[in-house]
Amino acid sequence: xxxxxxxxxxxxxxxxxxxxxxxxxxxxxxxxxxxxxxxxxxxxxxxxxxxxxxxxxxxxxxxxxxxxxxxxxxxxxxxxxxxxxxxxxxxxxxxxxxxxxxxxxxxxxxxxxxxxxxxxxxxxxxxxxxxxxxxxxxxxxxxxxxxxxxxxxxxxxxxxxxxxxxxxxxxxxxxxxxxxxxxxxxxxxxxxxxxxxxxxxxxxxxxxxxxxxxxxxxxxxxxxxxxxxxxxxxxxxxxxxxxxxxxxxxxxxxxxxxxxxxxxxxxxxxxxxxxxxxxxxxxxxxxxxxxxxxxxxxxxxxxxxxxxxxxxxxxxxxxxxxxxxxxxxxxxxxxxxxxxxxxxxxxxxxxxxxxxxxxxxxxxxxxxxxxxxxxxxxxxxxx
Numbered sequence: 001x002x003x004x005x006x007x008x009x010x011x012x013x014x015x016x017x018x019x020x021x022x023x024x025x026x027x028x029x030x031x032x033x034x035x036x037x038x039x040x041x042x043x044x045x046x047x048x049x050x051x052x053x054x055x056x057x058x059x060x061x062x063x064x065x066x067x068x069x070x071x072x073x074x075x076x077x078x079x080x081x082x083x084x085x086x087x088x089x090x091x092x093x094x095x096x097x098x099x100x101x102x103x104x105x106x107x108x109x110x111x112x113x114x115x116x117x118x119x120x121x122x123x124x125x126x127x128x129x130x131x132x133x134x135x136x137x138x139x140x141x142x143x144x145x146x147x148x149x150x151x152x153x154x155x156x157x158x159x160x161x162x163x164x165x166x167x168x169x170x171x172x173x174x175x176x177x178x179x180x181x182x183x184x185x186x187x188x189x190x191x192x193x194x195x196x197x198x199x200x201x202x203x204x205x206x207x208x209x210x211x212x213x214x215x216x217x218x219x220x221x222x223x224x225x226x227x228x229x230x231x232x233x234x235x236x237x238x239x240x241x242x243x244x245x246x247x248x249x250x251x252x253x254x255x256x257x258x259x260x261x262x263x264x265x266x267x268x269x270x271x272x273x274x275x276x277x278x279x280x281x282x283x284x285x286x287x288x289x290x291x292x293x294x295x296x297x298x299x300x301x302x303x304x305x306x307x308x309x310x311x312x313x314x315x316x317x318x319x320x321x322x323x324x325x326x327x328x329x330x331x332x333x334x335x336x337x338x339x340x341x342x343x344x345x346x347x348x349x350x351x352x353x354x355x356x357x358x359x360x361x362x363x364x365x366x367x368x369x370x371x372x373x374x375x376x377x378x379x380x381x382x383x
Contacts, residue, residue: 001092002092002121002122003091003092003093003094003119003120003121003122004092004093004094004120004121004122004123004124005093005094005095005096005116005119005120005122005123005124006093006094006095006096006123006124006126006201007096007101007123007124007125007126007169007173008095008096008097008098008126008127008197009098009099009101009102009125009126009127009165009169010098010099010101010102010127010128011099011102011127011128011160011162011165012099012102012139012142013130013135013138013139013142014127014128014129014130014135014183015128015183015186015187015193016043016097016099016128017042018192018193018194019097019186019193019194019197020042020043020097021042021194022192022193022194022195022197022210023037023095023097023194023197024037024041024042024043025211026194026209026210026211029206029209029210029211030095030206030209031090031091032209033203033205033206033209034090034091034092034093035091035092035093035095035203035206036085036086036088036091036093036094036095037095037097038081038082038085038086038094038096039078039081039082039085040078040081041078043097043098043099044082044096044097044098044100045098045099045100046078046079047078047079047082047096047098048096048098048100048101048112049100050078050079051079051111051112051115052108052111052112086118086119087119093203094116094119094120101169102127102165103165106168106171106172109168109169109172110172113172113173122176123173123174123176124176124177124178124179124201125166125169125170125173125176125178125179126178126179126180126181126201127162127165127166127179127180127181128180128181128182128183128186129160129162129180129181129182129183129285129291129294130160130182130183130184131183131184131293131294132159132160132274132275132278132281132282132294133266133271133274133275133278133301133302135160136157136158136159136160136266136270136271136274137157137264137265137266137271138220139157139158139160140153140154140157140158140264140266141220141221141226141264143158144221144226144227144229144230144233145221145229145253146233146238147230147233148230148231148232148233148234148235148237149230149234150227150230153230154266154267154270155270157266157270157274159274159277159278159281160278160281161281162180162281162284162285163280163281163284163285166178166180179200179201179289180285180288180289180291181197181200182291182293184293185200186200191207191210192210194207194210195207195208195210198210220257220264221256221257221259221264222259222260222261222262222263222264222314223261223262223263223264223265223306223307224259224261224262224310224311224314224318225256225257225259225261225314226256226264228256229252229253229256232252236248238250255321255325259314259317259318259321260313260314260316260317261310261311261313261314261317262305262307262311262313262314263305263307265304265305265306265307266304266306267304267306268303268304268306271301271302271304272298272301275298275301282294282295283295327361330360331357331361331364331366334353334356334357334367335366337353338350338353338354338357341353354367
């Protein structure tokens, strides 16, 4: 049986997470059509990190950086499990999806191909393209989550370099039915990103069998939230001398995600800069893949919605977020106190503490649960 591998390389901010969420949620449905989406996680970053972890660790040590969690023994176990799946006989198409593959150098690309050559006969490279100016806006916003140099990020954003990356992969993989898909078409498809992705790869039957789409978590930042995150990154950098700062847990983003505010954007001058820098890429996408929707005149470039100052909506949202966080701290302390009192057999005190918190937070169901029967009897006796 002839087998092929579909390598979905991203790039970032092109709906990759939504596609991965759908494919991973529907592993069993895909398997019925001979499609293997290996592993148990959402994407295959850990699998590939385990594959070339030796090279990655040498690189990291040479620069005196900490070894990322993706190169831990856990990844090695995941890699072994994927290897076992690849040795199975009940599949004809392998789908690997990770944005990690977008930024690799040719030597590492070759290492991935050498590994897959054991299992497949051909390759299909797939990337998703997005309006390059919109992509730069979204990618810049993403970088604010870890970086704090506001002026540089806003004035010198990274441009999509799809042609260079795609051609590097093609040189490694050789000829095949390689494709580039339009992000805007995938997002507009009522069937959902995962089904739209499979349909455009000629896998209509599998696409029709997918269950309801699983929405990927939205981690976008409003303009104000991005500026606050950048300020945190400046004052408390995530990395200090190549190691994660002791002042950062890695969970800080949750305090800023979802806070309402103004739309994040780049200035008109920066948007024009990105537009000019990407004309060659866009021409290549049009000539090679027939996607011409991004080849529009500069007069059609949308004006910037770059805001000035903090909006009243943001001030309100921050106030609500701070109040919610303060309440959650009080609730967690209360739940811990109740649990400790019950463990000590002080059931009456535990119940009184529960009632106080129930009165304080009447809409929180965590204080509404009736205790177990034995506890109820002890409480009745104690009172």
